[in-house]
Amino acid sequence: MDETRTPAGRRWRWLLVASLALNLVFVGLIAGAVYRHAGGPGARDHGGGPGARSYATPYVRALPREVRRALFRDLRRSGSGMPSREARRALYDQVLTALRTEPFDAQAVQSVLREQGRIALELQTAAEGAWLAEVAAMSPAERASYADRVAEELTRRPGKRGKRTRMDEGAKP
Numbered sequence: 001m002d003e004t005r006t007p008a009g010r011r012w013r014w015l016l017v018a019s020l021a022l023n024l025v026f027v028g029l030i031a032g033a034v035y036r037h038a039g040g041p042g043a044r045d046h047g048g049g050p051g052a053r054s055y056a057t058p059y060v061r062a063l064p065r066e067v068r069r070a071l072f073r074d075l076r077r078s079g080s081g082m083p084s085r086e087a088r089r090a091l092y093d094q095v096l097t098a099l100r101t102e103p104f105d106a107q108a109v110q111s112v113l114r115e116q117g118r119i120a121l122e123l124q125t126a127a128e129g130a131w132l133a134e135v136a137a138m139s140p141a142e143r144a145s146y147a148d149r150v151a152e153e154l155t156r157r158p159g160k161r162g163k164r165t166r167m168d169e170g171a172k173p
Contacts, residue, residue, distance in 0.1 A: 062150040
């Protein structure tokens, strides 16, 4: 008798599907947090600090707007391990196909998840390097001012960001 037809086999199958779904959610959240620099509603947890999804958001948001734009423009231009939108979509399509295919091939899905994780890690590494180079180029006074803006970002509540002025963003008068 086929093991997936027994109650225990069905439970294991549902556990594997649930585990896969959680892995997909996790990979999507991490990749989204890395790819999206500003974070949106829900980017922080209810405690006011950055959530796991957006640990870098306060650092990025505290940079002056023109610096943020330049960093992300440079990351996009360099490629930074980021495949095209079509290639990224193709990876999701591979998982969708595998989810709908019988028998389910967990190895195929795991392979795609690993590729998505590799891409997200490459992008995260490139973004961290670009951010660190920007911070390292700051004068001690600029870095202290930047630290104050990061601290302010850490205390802001989601949805209560308010409009920042050029002075808030570190523009010189």
